[in-house]
Amino acid sequence: MEIVRSQRKPSIDASPTPTLSLYRSAPPLEVRLEDFELYAIDRLRVLKGISDGLARGKKPEEMENLVRELWKTNMRHQDPAEVMNKDIISHFVLRLVYCRTEELRKWFLSMETTLFRYRFRLESLESQRMLMTEFQLPYKALIHAEYETVKDKLVQVARSIGQSSNTDTIFFKVPFEEVPDLVGSRRVFILKGFAYVPMNQVVSLVVTQFRSNISKALVLTNRKWTSTIKEQEKDRLTPIVEALSNSYLGPDYTQPNESAEISLKDIDQLASNSFPLCMRHLFDKLREDHHLKHGGRIQLNLFLKGVGLKLDDALAFWKEEFSKKVGAERFDKEYAYSIRHNYGKEGKRTDYTPFACQKIISSTPSVGDHHGCPYRHFSEENLRAALNKMGVGGRQQDEVMDKVRNRHYQLACTLTFEAIHGTSCDTGINHPNQYFSNSQKIRQEKIQATT
Amino acid sequence: MAKERIPNEGDEMQIDGGVCEERVARAIPEGFNPDYLKIYYGKLFPYADMFKWLSYGNDGKHPACDHSYFGRREFSFTLENDIYIRFQSFGSAKEMENSIKEKCPFKIDIGPVYSVDPAKRHAYAQGGNNVFAPVERELVFDIDMSDYDDVRYCCSGADVCLECWPLMTIAIKVIDTALRDDFGFNHILWVYSGRRGVHCWVCDSKARRLNNEHRAAVTDYFHVYKGGENSLKKVTLAGPVLYPFLARSYTDVLKSFFEEKLLRSQNLLASEERCQKILGFIPDESVAAELLDKWQGNRRSSISKEDVNVVRWDQLKHMLQSGKQKIQGLRRCVEEIVFSYTYPRLDMEVSKHMNHLLKAPFCVHPKTGRVCVPIDPNNCEDFDPTTVPTLSHLLEEINEGSMMMESNNEWERSSLGKSIEFFRSSFLQPLLKSCKEEMESAYSAKIKQSKNSLSW
Numbered sequence: 001m002e003i004v005r006s007q008r009k010p011s012i013d014a015s016p017t018p019t020l021s022l023y024r025s026a027p028p029l030e031v032r033l034e035d036f037e038l039y040a041i042d043r044l045r046v047l048k049g050i051s052d053g054l055a056r057g058k059k060p061e062e063m064e065n066l067v068r069e070l071w072k073t074n075m076r077h078q079d080p081a082e083v084m085n086k087d088i089i090s091h092f093v094l095r096l097v098y099c100r101t102e103e104l105r106k107w108f109l110s111m112e113t114t115l116f117r118y119r120f121r122l123e124s125l126e127s128q129r130m131l132m133t134e135f136q137l138p139y140k141a142l143i144h145a146e147y148e149t150v151k152d153k154l155v156q157v158a159r160s161i162g163q164s165s166n167t168d169t170i171f172f173k174v175p176f177e178e179v180p181d182l183v184g185s186r187r188v189f190i191l192k193g194f195a196y197v198p199m200n201q202v203v204s205l206v207v208t209q210f211r212s213n214i215s216k217a218l219v220l221t222n223r224k225w226t227s228t229i230k231e232q233e234k235d236r237l238t239p240i241v242e243a244l245s246n247s248y249l250g251p252d253y254t255q256p257n258e259s260a261e262i263s264l265k266d267i268d269q270l271a272s273n274s275f276p277l278c279m280r281h282l283f284d285k286l287r288e289d290h291h292l293k294h295g296g297r298i299q300l301n302l303f304l305k306g307v308g309l310k311l312d313d314a315l316a317f318w319k320e321e322f323s324k325k326v327g328a329e330r331f332d333k334e335y336a337y338s339i340r341h342n343y344g345k346e347g348k349r350t351d352y353t354p355f356a357c358q359k360i361i362s363s364t365p366s367v368g369d370h371h372g373c374p375y376r377h378f379s380e381e382n383l384r385a386a387l388n389k390m391g392v393g394g395r396q397q398d399e400v401m402d403k404v405r406n407r408h409y410q411l412a413c414t415l416t417f418e419a420i421h422g423t424s425c426d427t428g429i430n431h432p433n434q435y436f437s438n439s440q441k442i443r444q445e446k447i448q449a450t451t
Numbered sequence: 452m453a454k455e456r457i458p459n460e461g462d463e464m465q466i467d468g469g470v471c472e473e474r475v476a477r478a479i480p481e482g483f484n485p486d487y488l489k490i491y492y493g494k495l496f497p498y499a500d501m502f503k504w505l506s507y508g509n510d511g512k513h514p515a516c517d518h519s520y521f522g523r524r525e526f527s528f529t530l531e532n533d534i535y536i537r538f539q540s541f542g543s544a545k546e547m548e549n550s551i552k553e554k555c556p557f558k559i560d561i562g563p564v565y566s567v568d569p570a571k572r573h574a575y576a577q578g579g580n581n582v583f584a585p586v587e588r589e590l591v592f593d594i595d596m597s598d599y600d601d602v603r604y605c606c607s608g609a610d611v612c613l614e615c616w617p618l619m620t621i622a623i624k625v626i627d628t629a630l631r632d633d634f635g636f637n638h639i640l641w642v643y644s645g646r647r648g649v650h651c652w653v654c655d656s657k658a659r660r661l662n663n664e665h666r667a668a669v670t671d672y673f674h675v676y677k678g679g680e681n682s683l684k685k686v687t688l689a690g691p692v693l694y695p696f697l698a699r700s701y702t703d704v705l706k707s708f709f710e711e712k713l714l715r716s717q718n719l720l721a722s723e724e725r726c727q728k729i730l731g732f733i734p735d736e737s738v739a740a741e742l743l744d745k746w747q748g749n750r751r752s753s754i755s756k757e758d759v760n761v762v763r764w765d766q767l768k769h770m771l772q773s774g775k776q777k778i779q780g781l782r783r784c785v786e787e788i789v790f791s792y793t794y795p796r797l798d799m800e801v802s803k804h805m806n807h808l809l810k811a812p813f814c815v816h817p818k819t820g821r822v823c824v825p826i827d828p829n830n831c832e833d834f835d836p837t838t839v840p841t842l843s844h845l846l847e848e849i850n851e852g853s854m855m856m857e858s859n860n861e862w863e864r865s866s867l868g869k870s871i872e873f874f875r876s877s878f879l880q881p882l883l884k885s886c887k888e889e890m891e892s893a894y895s896a897k898i899k900q901s902k903n904s905l906s907w
Contacts, residue, residue, distance in 0.1 A: 192635035
């Protein structure tokens with residue numbers, strides 16, 4: 001099936017919106033392995049940006065702008081002919097990535113549908129009509145003569161549902177079976193078995209169709225993945241696919257820049273000023289109990305590394321605490337190794353990257369553990385207490401708790417950040433080290449402003 | 452259907468100069484029993500017409516006919532002693548006739564057409580793919596007078612009389628118009644349910660193929676009177692103007708029936724209790740109180756010859772619809788009252804599902820003995836449920852008839868004749884004509900397509 005649309009003739013109207021794909025079938029193109037991953041990552045940035053926008057409750061006009069920006073920023077290609085290919089290829093790669101569990105499918109479906117909705121809205125009317133034909137939706141635009149005969153009733157219906165009727169609105173004549181919800185709620189005019197649907201409602205219908213198609217496709221893709229692809233591609237595509245679904249897309253903080261070095265004597269101050277709640281909690285517990293279990297040690301240690309704590313200082317720090325409980329010798333024997341290991345100085349010398357929020361949120365702390373994401377893993381009571389300690393109370397605390405209830409843990413952390421620092425953080429918090437460096441930046445700026 | 456005077460038991464009648472007493476002695480007592488029913492099924496039930504109807508043209512000789520079609524339709528029988536048997540199916544008219552005559556069901560229900568013969572459904576269940584499923588079913592509606600008990604004071608429960616029957620007339624007019632004008636359906640059969648309601652069968656092929664979601668859409672479109680036992684306000688007409696269907700129903704049917712018939716015949720504003728009920732619709736307490744005062748004042752000075760209900764209603768309208776009232780909700784009150792008292796109350800579940808079974812036309816109602824005869828929607832104001840042929844009267848007519856002359860078609864001699872005639876001319880013939888046309892055009896399109904695929 002032809003899915004790559006032919007280039008439109010350049011029109012006088014200079015809107016450079018590209019044509020949309022319906023992703024009906026995987027393209028018979030050759031893809032370089034690097035592009036396979038890179039295109040997917042770019043598209044993932046777009047989808048995650050959309051996810052973020054939705055979670056923040058952006059209004060439709062804001063979402064429309066956001067989608068336009070995200071698409072422009074991430075999905076460009078030097079070769080204009082490649083733009084469409086990138087769109088299609090990246091979609092199909094992500095299908096492989098996100099078909100594998102119910103939760104992944106749900107997220108992907110939701111984001112792709114939203115992406116499609118706003119991209120459709122940004123298309124010209126002509127382009128939209130062409131897409132509707134491609135969907136094989138039996139919608140015919142109303143010709144003027146017929147419009148005149150039903151105009152009064154169309155206005156009446158619009159008024160009856162409290163909408164203003166815009167005389168410029170295009171109407172489509174559709175068999176009433178196509179729009180059962182609109183008919184059932186008496187929100188559309190019907191005559192002799194046809195519904196007269198205004199343009200803005202048509203968008204919903206097209207999107208519903210798109211969603212339904214992708215939903216079915218994802219289930220099929222999953223079947224194919226499990227039965228053949230995964231095994232077939234285990235040395236080539238499978239590792240890429242598996243990594244992509246967990247990918248964090250910001251800086252990885254493995255190499256802290258030099259100016260971000262911190263020294264031990266400042267660490268307590270830094271902890272109370274600039275550590276995100278997860279790390280602050282671990283830090284406080286370490287100071288309190290002089291011990292942390294494995295999960296906590298790794299999470300905190302890698303964070304500290306990302307923050308700029310040198311290995312020698314790190315060893316000194318942990319030793320200072322642990323000795324109070326287990327003694328210096330035992331520390332050297334049993335714990336020092338793993339700290340060095342985190343810094344890539346032992347074993348296979350992998351310089352481990354500090355954990356991003358996603359990873360921390362999905363961890364599973366159990367009895368005696370203090371790692372994980374407090375917004376997720378703490379009880380309401382404990383979380384409120386912790387927020388109070390951080391200096392977040394009253395209405396701000398309630399707003400944070402509201403986000404928590406809706407399972408937007410990173411947003412909760414962002415709100416905490418904003419409450420403490422008194423500024424907004426538009427990019428949202430995706431990484432504890434990001435929280436730290438943002439916080440430090442703001443404090444530096446404040447200090448500079450006052451000197 | 453035109454009113455017919457059917458001889459009642461005990462009426463004095465002269466027949467061929469015969470004596471009254473003789474007539475009474477031979478009269479068949481009112482009522483219903485299996486013996487009467489047997490005779491009815493033996494001589495009167497229109498098997499051939501039912502078969503033609505439910506075959507939708509598939510009983511013919513045209514190559515496009517699907518001869519399995521009728522056999523895939525489910526019927527269910529309720530026998531004496533309330534024994535209920537489902538998934539009955541018949542390969543031919545004769546088979547159906549024989550089965551009905553043999554079993555003598557007190558009630559016959561018609562279900563959907565399935566993908567396979569219902570009698571063989573178990574064979575297909577193994578696949579697990581749900582191969583046994585309904586594929587066609589008329590769009591049906593069921594309106595029952597007992598759902599209106601809170602707005603009729605003449606009868607209640609199972610009873611029905613000429614004072615409250617207009618509520619059914621209203622329902623027929625409103626729904627029938629919408630089915631034709633708004634939804635574009637043409638082949639619609641309205642049937643008296645035999646006691647206190649009406650059924651509607653929409654038989655266009657488009658209607659038969661609607662899935663449950665579509666049916667729900669149509670049903671919801673008609674759903675205006677809502678709310679369960681505990682909600683006070685069952686009709687909410689929001690918005691600055693009414694949706695076209697609602698506006699049309701109000702202007703063409705509801706308003707006039709309410710003001711010219713029901714207001715008087717039901718004495719809707721004649722007592723304090725009934726007045727309070729209507730005043731309850733007015734959200735503004737001061738306005739309601741003012742009206743109540745006025746009406747209580749009126750009671751004493753009823754010199755006027757005008758019906759008190761009409762007078763009071765006029766006063767209410769004047770107060771709510773005058774320019775003085777700024778709140779929109781008050782102006783809308785008048786319509787909301789009228790809708791609450793008159794708008795059709797459908798049984799939603801009946802219409803929403805393809806597999807719902809509904810009583811067949813021309814059955815006899817066991818409690819009243821009345822035949823479920825078709826109603827002409829164009830003349831539904833003239834329909835009188837109290838003069839619908841009963842089992843015993845029909846048998847009387849047969850008896851008389853067989854004394855007078857031989858006839859091949861018993862029903863022609865009887866009052867049932869008019870009903871069957873109407874069924875054929877108004878409904879069946881146009882329907883079958885349309886089915887034939889559809890079949891032919893679908894067939895020739897198919898032929899054309901296969902010809903095209905051969906050419907290269």
